[in-house]
Amino acid sequence: MGNPTPQDFVNMRVAIEEAEESLRTGGIPIGAALFRGTELLGKGHNQRVQLENPILHGETDCLQNVGRIGSYRGTTMYSTLMPCFMCGGTIVQFRIPRLVVGEARSFPGSGEFMESHGVEVVDLGMEKCSSMMSRFIEEHPQLWAEDIGEL
Amino acid sequence: MGNPTPQDFVNMRVAIEEAEESLRTGGIPIGAALFRGTELLGKGHNQRVQLENPILHGETDCLQNVGRIGSYRGTTMYSTLMPCFMCGGTIVQFRIPRLVVGEARSFPGSGEFMESHGVEVVDLGMEKCSSMMSRFIEEHPQLWAEDIGEL
Numbered sequence: 409m410g411n412p413t414p415q416d417f418v419n420m421r422v423a424i425e426e427a428e429e430s431l432r433t434g435g436i437p438i439g440a441a442l443f444r445g446t447e448l449l450g451k452g453h454n455q456r457v458q459l460e461n462p463i464l465h466g467e468t469d470c471l472q473n474v475g476r477i478g479s480y481r482g483t484t485m486y487s488t489l490m491p492c493f494m495c496g497g498t499i500v501q502f503r504i505p506r507l508v509v510g511e512a513r514s515f516p517g518s519g520e521f522m523e524s525h526g527v528e529v530v531d532l533g534m535e536k537c538s539s540m541m542s543r544f545i546e547e548h549p550q551l552w553a554e555d556i557g558e559l
Numbered sequence: 560m561g562n563p564t565p566q567d568f569v570n571m572r573v574a575i576e577e578a579e580e581s582l583r584t585g586g587i588p589i590g591a592a593l594f595r596g597t598e599l600l601g602k603g604h605n606q607r608v609q610l611e612n613p614i615l616h617g618e619t620d621c622l623q624n625v626g627r628i629g630s631y632r633g634t635t636m637y638s639t640l641m642p643c644f645m646c647g648g649t650i651v652q653f654r655i656p657r658l659v660v661g662e663a664r665s666f667p668g669s670g671e672f673m674e675s676h677g678v679e680v681v682d683l684g685m686e687k688c689s690s691m692m693s694r695f696i697e698e699h700p701q702l703w704a705e706d707i708g709e710l
Contacts (some may be wrong), residue, residue: 457702462627463649472614476607479710493676497612497648499668502708518648521672525644557653559630 410528416486416508419443420532423486424510426453426466427540435456436548436555437540440466440487442474442504449483450474456555465555467495471502480504488537490517492556500525510537512546515556561679565639567659570594571683574637575661577604577617578691584609587699589704591617591638593625593655600634601625607706616706618646620655622648631655639688641668643707651676661688665696666707 419441426439441451452469455461464472467487480502488510491499495497496518499507508530512519517530545552553559568591577590581604594601603620606612615623617638632655639661644651647669650658659681663670670680696703704710 428575456627460627461623462653463614463623468614472612474613476613476705479707480708487600493648493708494645494651495648497644497646497651499649501644502613554627554629557652 409523410506410530412530412532415446416484416530416532419448419484420486420508420510421490422448422451423488424537426451426470427474427488427537430454430458430466431540431544436551437531438466438489439488440470442470442480442483442485442486444483449477454555457551462555463490463494465473465495467491468498471498486510489522489541490515490519490531493518493521497521498528499527506530506558507531510534511541513538514541530555561657562682563681563683565660566597567635567681568682569693570597570599570635571637571659571661571685573599573602573641574617574639575688577602577621578639578688581605581609582695584586587702589617589638589640589697591621591636593621593631593634593636595634595641600628605706613706614645616641616643618642619649621670622649635659637661640680640692641666642673644669644672647673650678652667657681659683661685662692664689665692 422441431437435457436454450473455464484506490512573592582588586608587605601624606615649681
């Protein structure tokens with residue numbers, strides 16, 4: 409596990425706002441944002457419910473919104489929750505070198521897999537993120553099971 | 560590696576048609592189709608060029624078109640080429656139990672990773688698929704490098 413910088417907490421706010429926006433619009437509260445230093449390249453949130461789209465998790469929706477930028481060198485992905493294997497595989501394949509997550513308590517995801525492929529993974533362990541997620545999972549167990557392929 | 564059935568070659572035709580359609584519309588010639596037995600659930604192709612979308616590879620475009628089907632139990636994904644880590648991670652996360660590829664010569668992809676997560680991987684080793692792909696890579700090396708995160 410890598411260490412966070414003060415800027416990581418600032419950048420993470422964008423991902424948290426995305427998660428909150430998703431919750432407000434009836435969706436799964438997971439948000440993501442891609443930065444290069446302090447520059448925001450794009451952001452997104454889970455769209456399974458809103459767009460009936462199973463491949464748009466926070467991270468993939470974010471990368472779709474970022475568009476074709478060529479190389480991802482020097483970028484950091486921020487996600488409110490540890491990414492699943494779809495999103496972890498995407499981070500590995502796109503060679504995004506660094507990932508900062510709000511929390512990994514609600515879902516272990518693909519953290520070890522990403523680290524074994526050289527991604528620096530940082531966990532901010534934010535109570536705000538884990539309480540939002542654990543409340544959602546408790547209230548919508550079926551939807552959550554669907555989103556992580558456990559139906 | 561698993562063994563192919565005669566039906567696999569029939570189903571793969573749908574993925575090959577998708578790859579050819581992508582080539583005709585100026586895109587990367589990789590296609591995919593999701594079946595349950597002989598029932599086609601959906602199909603798709605790489606849309607990086609056509610939609611300027613980096614997350615729509617053959618397999619993810621296919622799954623987007625399939626939509627929310629709940630469980631993927633009993634399904635087989637067909638892809639003209641061995642999937643990358645984004646698409647391999649998606650197959651693992653969605654618990655798609657079986658993957659049949661047209662070829663794995665042009666790109667080793669995430670075959671071992673998927674097998675280590677219990678996915679049955681079958682390689683049809685089709686000359687038609689590998690010649691289409693190797694010609695494309697030779698003619699568009701930059702675009703191919705972009706699509707697999709090697710820029």
